[in-house]
Amino acid sequence: MNTDRKALWAVRQSALPAVVRPCPDCSGTRHRPSGRIRVNANGKLLDVWLLLSCAACDRTSKVPVHERAHVSSLEPARLVAYENNDPAVVRELTMSASLAARNGYRLDWTGTWALETRTPLYALDDPAPLEVTVGFDLPAPIRVERLLMLGLGLSRTAVRRLVGDGRIRLPLALDAKAHRDFELTVHGPGSVDAAKHPKPLGTPTDLDHVELPRLAAGA
Ligand SMILES: [Zn+2]
Structure with missing residues (x-):
């Protein structure tokens, strides 16, 4: 891998x-x-x-x-x-x-922090898994879901779907608040859901839309 x-x-x-x-x-x-x-x-x-x-x-x-x-x-x-x-x-x-x-x-802790990422927007399209380390300069408690929305430039619905489908692996629950460093993995399209959700060829699913963060973030 x-x-x-x-x-x-x-x-x-x-x-x-x-x-x-x-x-x-x-x-x-x-x-x-x-x-x-x-x-x-x-x-x-x-x-x-x-x-x-x-x-x-x-x-x-x-x-x-x-x-x-x-x-x-x-x-x-x-x-x-x-x-x-x-x-x-x-x-x-x-x-x-x-x-x-x-x-x-x-x-x-409102207004005490900003998330800095250098992840390219095409990161989610890549079939290879992406390992993300989330590092905290301060112990501000932040909902994991919010970090993912900001980090990936996706909607709440899209983030929940990716987690639900196993594309994003987390050590914490989505609605937990993190305040110290943790790691997560984003798996490429097809690596997880193909086995988990077999579907007829050529049929787009809702998941296909969230695999394109350029559409979600750039519109
Ligand atoms: Zn006063």
Whole structure:
């Protein structure tokens, strides 16, 4: 079997998620990181907060990251990063699902990512299977079906049909949300459905339409 055909689809970050929780000063709920981390020392005990700004009124609020943590329990490099408002650490804390769960807020990932693909549009016509690695730059939960629609330039119906017919093999359910790297395989026309769905020669099926992404995507 020819497995030389490989593609990488990259989920690129375009923004940080919004922290969704009530603002004490206004009716707004969306917060963005202010870019700052506050560290308070009380003897050997440290409090560390991520500082947020309300998107509506700019009010600053704090998310506890460490509470009364002994200074020896933190990596020195980590402490330096906190004290310097290291943008990588601000990013990590803002996207942290465990920090969100611990503090009872939700993350809104809308508008935080874009899918970058370099898969040529004729990829689905090729009889050789295409191995696609979907790589995540950020842990944004994205419905698998949506990734396939974007990556292949196909409608929801066409994607469901290809999966139902075994042309697309996935490690996850179509309606599952992926948030980390996974691989999928797209099998060429005839390689799967010919055996599975014998049909009279020359009779077009619905599947024939979705094998032409140029029609679906270019119209
Ligand atoms: Zn506010």
